[in-house]
Amino acid sequence: MVYVSLMIRLQLNELLEEREQTIYWLWKQTGIRYATIWQMGKGEVARLNLDVLDRVCEVLECQPGDLLVRVETPKRRKRGK
Numbered sequence: 001m002v003y004v005s006l007m008i009r010l011q012l013n014e015l016l017e018e019r020e021q022t023i024y025w026l027w028k029q030t031g032i033r034y035a036t037i038w039q040m041g042k043g044e045v046a047r048l049n050l051d052v053l054d055r056v057c058e059v060l061e062c063q064p065g066d067l068l069v070r071v072e073t074p075k076r077r078k079r080g081k
Helices: 012-018 023-030 034-042 050-060
Strands: 002-010 068-076
Touching: 012 023, 012 034, 012 050, 023 034, 023 050, 034 050
Parallel strands: none
Antiparallel strands: 002 068
16 A cells, blocks of 8 residues: 655755855855755755754745755555554
8 A cells, every 4th residue: 555645855955056055065154064964965864953944044045945845755554464
């Protein structure tokens, strides 16, 4: 059985490309750990601190809604016994 799950996705790379900037640049501007910025760019963040989100939005001059998008992801449901 397949069902649809909704998930939040970060559009950090897209915003950086629009502004012709890099993850390295964002790291220098925000002071946030490079590993955190890199994970955000790859979409590998399980939890996102609001302070981090606020600093990224401040530097990129955007709103959280510009960074976060809700997308559908198909998931397979495991069969019960």
